Amino acid sequence: MTDQIQTELAGGVLTVTLARPEKKNAITQAMYAALAEATQRARTDDAVRVLMFRSEGDSFSAGNDIADFIAIGSQGGGQVIDAPVFHFLRALADLDKPAVAAVRGRAVGIGLTLLLHCDMVVVAEDALLSAPFINLALAPEAASSMLLPAVVGHQRAFEIFALGEPIDGRTAMAWGLANRAVPADQVDAVAADLAGRLAARAPNSIRKTKRLMRDAEHLWALMLREGEAFGSQMSSPEAMEAFMAFSQKRAPDFSKAG
Numbered sequence: 001m002t003d004q005i006q007t008e009l010a011g012g013v014l015t016v017t018l019a020r021p022e023k024k025n026a027i028t029q030a031m032y033a034a035l036a037e038a039t040q041r042a043r044t045d046d047a048v049r050v051l052m053f054r055s056e057g058d059s060f061s062a063g064n065d066i067a068d069f070i071a072i073g074s075q076g077g078g079q080v081i082d083a084p085v086f087h088f089l090r091a092l093a094d095l096d097k098p099a100v101a102a103v104r105g106r107a108v109g110i111g112l113t114l115l116l117h118c119d120m121v122v123v124a125e126d127a128l129l130s131a132p133f134i135n136l137a138l139a140p141e142a143a144s145s146m147l148l149p150a151v152v153g154h155q156r157a158f159e160i161f162a163l164g165e166p167i168d169g170r171t172a173m174a175w176g177l178a179n180r181a182v183p184a185d186q187v188d189a190v191a192a193d194l195a196g197r198l199a200a201r202a203p204n205s206i207r208k209t210k211r212l213m214r215d216a217e218h219l220w221a222l223m224l225r226e227g228e229a230f231g232s233q234m235s236s237p238e239a240m241e242a243f244m245a246f247s248q249k250r251a252p253d254f255s256k257a258g
């Protein structure tokens with residue numbers, strides 16, 4: 001079990017903290033396994049009324065650990081359904097209790113797409129949210145190919161995916177990705193207040209409401225379809241070029257890709 005994911009249950013709120021600040025909370029396989037376990041616990045443990053995601057350090061999450069991408073990609077990529085990330089995605093799709101996120105700094109890749117599975121999102125006004133899957137020659141995940149355009153519209157979602165440039169917290173709020181945009185030093189407190197208020201609501205009513213608002217099986221089926229595109233891209237020459245470029249701190253060169 002990794003100590004880079006920390007959990008604490010208080011007042012019916014299970015708080016999950018990403019705690020790998022020196023790597024901007026990039027998420028490793030071990031961290032996905034711990035996230036999956038915590039999210040499953042949130043659904044099955046009657047003591048948990050609300051799940052809250054937060055982070056240590058100056059970033060929410062830099063997304064999937066790119067060293068893990070290189071390792072998986074060099075082993076052939078392929079369908080990665082048995083990978084811990086898929087256990088986490090399944091748990092997110094199945095979660096029928098409220099989830100809240102407290103987002104400061106960078107939220108990249110799954111750092112953003114995770115927010116699409118949260119019911120209330122608090123962002124710092126100066127947070128920077130991005131989903132640069134195409135910069136890494138990958139494809140959208142976590143049902144974001146449907147959920148992101150559903151929230152922000154096709155053109156904005158396409159730009160977020162294809163250009164990979166970040167939007168700030170105020171824009172995220174204006175585009176419907178967040179409930180509150182507040183100064184960075186207030187994010188945790190505002191999110192904790194919302195989580196506490198949700199935890200006091202009638203638990204069965206709130207679960208039934210969330211279940212009516214989302215179709216878990218539809219989300220999971222889409223996650224699997226996305227996983228095929230993502231998995232086959234992961235071992236592609238263009239993705240390996242993108243991963244190596246990140247490791248070597250240079251821009252990728254896709255001019256020879258075909």
Ligand code: COA
Nearest residue numbers: 022023024026062063064065066067106108109110132133
């Ligand atoms: N995987 C692995 N390591 C990562 C990482 C990731 N996704 N994101 C950041 N890190 C590491 C960096 O390699 C660096 O490690 P080092 O100190 O050993 O060199 C450390 O975290 C700090 O990152 P750095 O890039 O120096 O910080 P920054 O403030 O200049 O930039 C980001 C922050 C998030 C903008 C930048 O790190 C980044 O673009 N990361 C990749 C994001 C990404 O593409 N994720 C995958 C999405 S699918």
